[in-house]
Amino acid sequence: MIWHVVYRLFVAVLRLVVLGFALLGLMELTYCLLGDSDRHVWLWDSYTPSSNPPETSLFPNDLIRTKAAWLALLQDRCLVSGRVLLLALLAIYTTGFSWGVLGARLRRFHVARFLSLPFSALACVPGFCFVVIVAVGSYFYWQRPGFADDLIIANGPDILTWWNAAIVALPMAVGGIAWHIRAVATDLEREARQPWLRGFLIEGENDETCFYRRILARRIGALIQVSSTIVPSCLGALIILEPAFRMKGVGSLLVESIRAASYPGIFLSSLTFLVISVAASLMGEVFHTEP
Amino acid sequence: MNRRQNHSLRLLRRIALRLSLIRSRALLPIPYILLGIWLFWGGEMGRDDFAQMYEFHDSPAWKAPNAEHLFGTAANGADLWSASRRTMASSVLLAGISTALGAALALLITLIVTLDSKHQTSRFLEGLAKTGRLVPVPLALVILLATNGNAARLICGMAILIVLPLSSPLHVWIRQRVVSFDLKAERILGFRHVDILRRHLLPTVWARLLGASATYLPAMVLLEMALSYLNLVGQRPSVGLMISHGEEFLIEAPWLLIYPGVMASAVVMALSLMGWWAASILRSGLQAPFP
Numbered sequence: 001m002i003w004h005v006v007y008r009l010f011v012a013v014l015r016l017v018v019l020g021f022a023l024l025g026l027m028e029l030t031y032c033l034l035g036d037s038d039r040h041v042w043l044w045d046s047y048t049p050s051s052n053p054p055e056t057s058l059f060p061n062d063l064i065r066t067k068a069a070w071l072a073l074l075q076d077r078c079l080v081s082g083r084v085l086l087l088a089l090l091a092i093y094t095t096g097f098s099w100g101v102l103g104a105r106l107r108r109f110h111v112a113r114f115l116s117l118p119f120s121a122l123a124c125v126p127g128f129c130f131v132v133i134v135a136v137g138s139y140f141y142w143q144r145p146g147f148a149d150d151l152i153i154a155n156g157p158d159i160l161t162w163w164n165a166a167i168v169a170l171p172m173a174v175g176g177i178a179w180h181i182r183a184v185a186t187d188l189e190r191e192a193r194q195p196w197l198r199g200f201l202i203e204g205e206n207d208e209t210c211f212y213r214r215i216l217a218r219r220i221g222a223l224i225q226v227s228s229t230i231v232p233s234c235l236g237a238l239i240i241l242e243p244a245f246r247m248k249g250v251g252s253l254l255v256e257s258i259r260a261a262s263y264p265g266i267f268l269s270s271l272t273f274l275v276i277s278v279a280a281s282l283m284g285e286v287f288h289t290e291p
Numbered sequence: 292m293n294r295r296q297n298h299s300l301r302l303l304r305r306i307a308l309r310l311s312l313i314r315s316r317a318l319l320p321i322p323y324i325l326l327g328i329w330l331f332w333g334g335e336m337g338r339d340d341f342a343q344m345y346e347f348h349d350s351p352a353w354k355a356p357n358a359e360h361l362f363g364t365a366a367n368g369a370d371l372w373s374a375s376r377r378t379m380a381s382s383v384l385l386a387g388i389s390t391a392l393g394a395a396l397a398l399l400i401t402l403i404v405t406l407d408s409k410h411q412t413s414r415f416l417e418g419l420a421k422t423g424r425l426v427p428v429p430l431a432l433v434i435l436l437a438t439n440g441n442a443a444r445l446i447c448g449m450a451i452l453i454v455l456p457l458s459s460p461l462h463v464w465i466r467q468r469v470v471s472f473d474l475k476a477e478r479i480l481g482f483r484h485v486d487i488l489r490r491h492l493l494p495t496v497w498a499r500l501l502g503a504s505a506t507y508l509p510a511m512v513l514l515e516m517a518l519s520y521l522n523l524v525g526q527r528p529s530v531g532l533m534i535s536h537g538e539e540f541l542i543e544a545p546w547l548l549i550y551p552g553v554m555a556s557a558v559v560m561a562l563s564l565m566g567w568w569a570a571s572i573l574r575s576g577l578q579a580p581f582p
Contacts, residue, residue: 018422030435126516126556127517232428233427236429259437277425
């Protein structure tokens with residue numbers, strides 16, 4: 001087991017290194033080959049604002065930072081995005097997993113399709129449009145702050161932060177739940193069609209016991225791995241939804257940095273996303289053991 | 292007594308039987324054609340017309356939704372229903388081209404890798420695809436479109452990114468066919484590789500690939516709209532850009548923001564339903580990526 005974990009860890013680190021170099025390659029392609037910048041990604045000066053005087057700098061004032069300030073900024077942004085991710089993934093894993101299992105259990109009635117249908121329909125609404133409409137509705141009809149940057153709570157319990165996180169998490173969760181129900185149900189239904197299961201049924205084991213003790217127990221590792229594949233999609237949604245809701249998270253940092261051509265901002269925010277994505281994949285691979 | 296039917300009657304019976312067998316496949320393009328005709332009726336919207344819709348006037352000619360204009364009118368008095376439909380056509384066209392290009396690229400790469408006798412290439416590319424799938428798709432695209440983002444670059448980016456999720460199932464389908472009995476027999480009988488590929492391998496894989504591409508189309512439309520919303524694809528008319536411009540008038544004319552979103556949701560929902568139908572008929576066996 002320990003060797004399995006060490007091996008997967010090694011693969012994860014290798015993947016992160018490859019993705020880091022790919023990210024640098026993409027930045028070089030965009031800014032130097034397709035754009036007209038002469039700040040190559042391999043030059044240290046491209047990452048430090050000291051070589052560019054503020055008046056001619058490509059960095060806006062709020063992104064001219066020292067190394068320590070960059071890390072503090074990233075920490076703040078990670079906290080904001082972390083709340084959103086926590087809510088979204090919690091909703092996806094609890095609802096998606098339980099309803100997927102229920103759908104597979106009642107597979108003869110095609111329940112998984114009906115359970116995922118409302119979520120699939122809601123997922124067709126563009127997420128950025130949803131958060132903007134909620135912000136407008138919130139402002140006009142409920143006389144509450146609309147976008148995430150409209151009001152900052154200085155004292156007292158900061159419930160508004162969680163409300164804002166919930167608004168951004170909702171479109172992510174809806175799409176994720178729809179996908180997760182179908183993915184879990186499909187995996188379990190495929191396992192339920194395996195010929196070895198007939199042996200237990202012939203022996204007199206009932207359908208319910210067979211499902212929970214044999215099929216689900218056997219596929220739980222694979223289902224954890226399936227669940228980990230939703231994380232990159234959620235992170236992708238953050239990049240679109242956070243700027244739309246004017247929420248100061250890692251996704252917003254990436255878009256702001258891209259607009260400002262700030263290499264440190266792009267690199268740090270992208271690397272944060274990649275680390276989360278690789279970590280989620282590592283968790284899935286560690287738990288997954290093919291029976 | 293001679294009970295043999297005449298030739299034309301037999302031919303008619305054969306055609307009827309054939310049509311009943313392929314009725315689902317024959318009906319499949321009809322909703323796509325109808326949606327295409329509805330969207331593209333009247334041609335695409337010019338950039339100047341689009342810019343005039345959101346020009347700031349002292350006395351704007353906009354009207355709230357009424358019986359005459361279901362979605363209301365823009366600042367220059369242009370009907371928003373018609374404008375949303377025409378910009379949506381542009382988004383669907385772009386997403387369609389990207390998906391088709393990506394699918395073709397995935398098929399080409401997978402064929403080269405799978406039919407290659409060196410097994411190491413296949414394993415290497417499979418590992419690379421697994422690593423590539425950890426990258427959130429919008430992350431790569433927002434960086435790629437950071438400088439002078441335009442439609443051509445967006446199409447290339449989306450096409451390349453669709454290769455990764457499509458290549459894995461394609462690899463499995465092609466392997467299934469390659470190791471099947473009839474293909475092995477043909478190879479032993481001395482048929483040429485090209486003939487086997489053209490007559491036996493591609494027709495089956497091609498149908499399933501179409502089904503898989505159909506499930507990816509709505510996700511690509513959503514992605515295109517999201518990137519347009521972030522102003523990363525230039526000033527090309529798009530629903531995402533309509534919503535982005537509509538935000539400037541959200542207090543005076545909120546319908547400029549809300550109704551294009553409604554239209555986008557309806558079109559994406561229609562494409563999703565058609566995608567599921569196509570995937571089930573063409574037996575692609577793939578889950579829709581997000582919606």
